[in-house]
Amino acid sequence: MNTPICEFLENYVQKGATRLHMPGHKGIGETEKYDLTEIDGADSLYEASGIIAQSEKNAGGLFGAHTFYSAEGSSLAIRAMLYLATLHAASRGEKARVLAGRNAHKTFVSAVALLGTEVEWLTGGGSYLSCRVTAETVREYFENAQSLPTAVYLTSPDYLGNMADIAGVARVCRENGVLLLVDNAHGAYLKFLPESMHPIDLGAHMCCDSAHKTLPALTGCAYLHVAKDAPQMLSENAKNALALFGSTSPSYLLLASLDAANKYLAENYREKLAAFVGRLELLKKELRAHGYAFSGNEPLKLTFNTKAYGYLGAEMAEYLTGQNFVPEFYDPDFLVLMFTPEISEGEMARLRKVLLALPKRTEIFVFPPRLSLPERAMHPREAVLSACEKLPVEKCVGKTLAAVTVGCPPAVPIAVSGEVIDESTVKCFKYYGISHCNVVKE
Ligand SMILES: Cc1ncc(COP(=O)(O)O)c(C=O)c1O
Structure with missing residues (x-):
């Protein structure tokens, strides 16, 4: 497999040109010398037609999808997926509504806040990091809902390594004309198992993979994949979707890292x-x-x-x-x-x-506090855009959460912006070491 981005960078370094262009380090340094900007021949991520387009095509060949690079992690790809779902709904004269597993990463919440997407949660027991969603859960929801959502959004694998029945959920979604989006940040490698367990192969319409989490790629490297049989408007608009939220200066070190990963994946x-x-x-x-x-x-x-x-x-x-x-x-x-x-x-x-x-000790029978789904006072967008104040969690009961309160890792919110903090939320915050919250100012 060729590596057009790596080759371009190597040739440029070999030429020893005086760099009268960005970045300001001028290529001085072992890492810096490969760090370029969109000079002639280097292509441009969001309008790719040269070496980046070729490299993305290589990646797409490996993943069996329309594959687009993100140099800003799955976080960027998640925002792009939600925007694409919004466009998909708009193309049908609808407002986007997403049915999401509650253990979504905080980027999902920020995307919902930025886009104003309606969201309904699927809950599923266990730790707040997990959410057991089955094909049956989704089918039941569809049968009882007044109208079908634009998309179902699942996080699989989750931070604890639980994998949802993507194939089963995909079947239900496809039967009902609903998109299935998967946060596969932890599962880029699933494509390369003896039997692929990658969401695109299991029927998802779109997914994000953080290359950097499980493949030999630099932090920040990720993919947005759109299934070949997904509505064409999704892949047609994918670049614009990524550009809407992404930096206009994506790192060439990361693009080269994604490019090199193709060769690694294609070999043994x-x-x-x-x-x-x-x-x-x-x-x-x-x-x-x-x-x-x-x-x-x-x-x-x-x-x-x-x-x-x-x-x-x-x-x-x-x-x-x-x-x-x-x-x-x-x-x-x-x-x-x-x-x-x-x-x-x-x-x-x-x-x-x-x-x-390590010696085994007596089992500890102390369980995490039970977390009930907090009541919603306002849409996450309204909460995120409201004046807010930071308070100790004990003083937050009855108040509405503004910014998502979460550390990274795992960056999975216990409560979501716009929800009312109750006693059970506070107990959970304390159990997981969260001492302060940003709440909407009253
Ligand atoms: C489940 C999940 N989704 C999305 C993300 C965001 O990925 P990235 O760090 O590549 O932006 C993370 C990061 O930890 C994650 O754990």
């Missing part, structure tokens, strides 16, 4: 991935037999239910960090480790040893 990645997933599955089995308990079914994550082994998430994280293994995420109940085939056999063997050496 599938074989490496299959072998690694097998090794990880064996490790999980052995750890389970040793007493560990896990959540989620995503093949490249280990999500420990730490309390079942007698530890808080923070305690297990501290132990692992002390042994030079840095986890992706932990909260009081879970610890998440993210793997890729770049983790060596030696590192895997050491991790196994370290985990088996």
